[in-house]
Amino acid sequence: xxxxxxxxxxxxxxxxxxxxxxxxxxxxxxxxxxxxxxxxxxxxxxxxxxxxxxxxxxxxxxxxxxxxxxxxxxxxxxxxxxxxxxxxxxxxxxxxxxxxxxxxxxxxxxxxxxxxxxxxxxxxxxxxxxxxxxxxxxxxxxxxxxxxxxxxxxxxxxxxxxxxxxxxxxxxxxxxxxxxxxxxxxxxxxxxxxxxxxxxxxxxxxxxxxxxxxxxxxxxxxxxxxxxxxxxxxxxxxxxxxxxxxxxxxxxxxxxxxxxxxxxxxxxxxxxxxxxxxxxxxxxxxxxxxxxxxxxxxxxxxxxxxxxxxxxxxxxxxx
Numbered sequence: 001x002x003x004x005x006x007x008x009x010x011x012x013x014x015x016x017x018x019x020x021x022x023x024x025x026x027x028x029x030x031x032x033x034x035x036x037x038x039x040x041x042x043x044x045x046x047x048x049x050x051x052x053x054x055x056x057x058x059x060x061x062x063x064x065x066x067x068x069x070x071x072x073x074x075x076x077x078x079x080x081x082x083x084x085x086x087x088x089x090x091x092x093x094x095x096x097x098x099x100x101x102x103x104x105x106x107x108x109x110x111x112x113x114x115x116x117x118x119x120x121x122x123x124x125x126x127x128x129x130x131x132x133x134x135x136x137x138x139x140x141x142x143x144x145x146x147x148x149x150x151x152x153x154x155x156x157x158x159x160x161x162x163x164x165x166x167x168x169x170x171x172x173x174x175x176x177x178x179x180x181x182x183x184x185x186x187x188x189x190x191x192x193x194x195x196x197x198x199x200x201x202x203x204x205x206x207x208x209x210x211x212x213x214x215x216x217x218x219x220x221x222x223x224x225x226x227x228x229x230x231x232x233x234x235x236x237x238x239x240x241x242x243x244x245x246x247x248x249x250x251x252x253x254x255x256x257x258x259x260x261x262x263x264x265x266x267x268x269x270x271x272x273x274x275x276x277x278x279x280x281x282x283x284x285x286x287x288x289x290x291x292x293x294x295x296x297x298x299x300x301x302x303x304x305x306x307x308x309x310x311x312x313x314x315x316x317x318x319x
Contacts, residue, residue, distance in 0.1 A: 033188070034214040035187055036051060040211060041189045044188055049117070050113060126204070131169070132166070133148060134147055134174070135147075138184070141227060144160055144289070145163055145230075155248060158276070159289060159296070160289055161229070164240055165235075166236070166241075167209060169237065181197065182219055182228070183219035184216075186213055190203060212231050214302070215229060216229050228301050231302060252279075272284060273286070274287035293306075
């Protein structure tokens with residue numbers, strides 16, 4: 001009876017270990033564009049290299065621990081009492097100290113590797129005077145994006161929930177929040193960095209290939225936290241220059257009767273109390289800037305595609 005109970009207990013433990021290992025691997029089975037495993041810039045490459053180092057080192061330790069565990073479990077099934085001699089105790093002591101030393105060396109190696117990776121990411125392009133500067137302001141629950149103009153401050157570009165950057169060029173991101181703590185995370189390009197009230201945090205990023213990369217608030221900031229996303233649009237320098245020139249212009253003057261009516265509705269409704277549209281008499285800054293809203297791929301902080309139907313539904317019920 002005792003042997004049967006031991007076998008049943010061993011099978012139960014084995015099933016638990018297998019299920020736990022399978023659950024740990026499950027997230028990696030669902031590939032997505034928003035992933036640290038698909039780096040698109042030098043900092044992301046450095047971070048994913050660190051991730052793989054941690055994975056393989058921890059996997060090696062995990063397998064070794066399981067091997068010792070199953071060896072002990074198999075030996076424990078024997079009904080005979082093992083002979084303990086002086087040589088056995090010496091071998092056991094040597095094995096324990098070897099495990100301690102190897103574990104310590106492994107942990108120290110991971111620590112040194114992690115610190116080196118953090119230093120490389122933090123110092124990236126720090127001495128590059130040509131880097132573009134962008135200010136990102138976190139609000140509940142959307143992102144305000146500003147491209148300052150040092151020569152003519154009033155000509156700065158203001159948009160929302162999207163960041164346009166040229167590829168193969170370092171970009172300095174300054175992070176500010178107007179309410180609670182947020183955290184900006186762009187897995188394909190960089191790690192996380194908090195936006196803390198009263199402080200200005202900054203980091204540098206670079207995209208090496210064109211694409212649209214999703215960013216996300218990674219710090220719970222209220223009821224709509226999960227919907228607080230933004231798009232990082234990396235494009236060729238020529239396209240970025242065209243976009244910036246277009247964004248620097250005000251809204252075109254309405255020409256058709258329908259456009260004039262739309263302007264009247266916007267100015268007469270509560271919309272103008274919160275939103276700014278450059279080129280007309282709407283200067284509010286409580287909500288996102290709507291000057292070139294139609295050119296943005298999404299609305300509601302990346303929640304919906306910017307289509308006519310979604311826009312009509314959002315205006316009717318923005319809650």
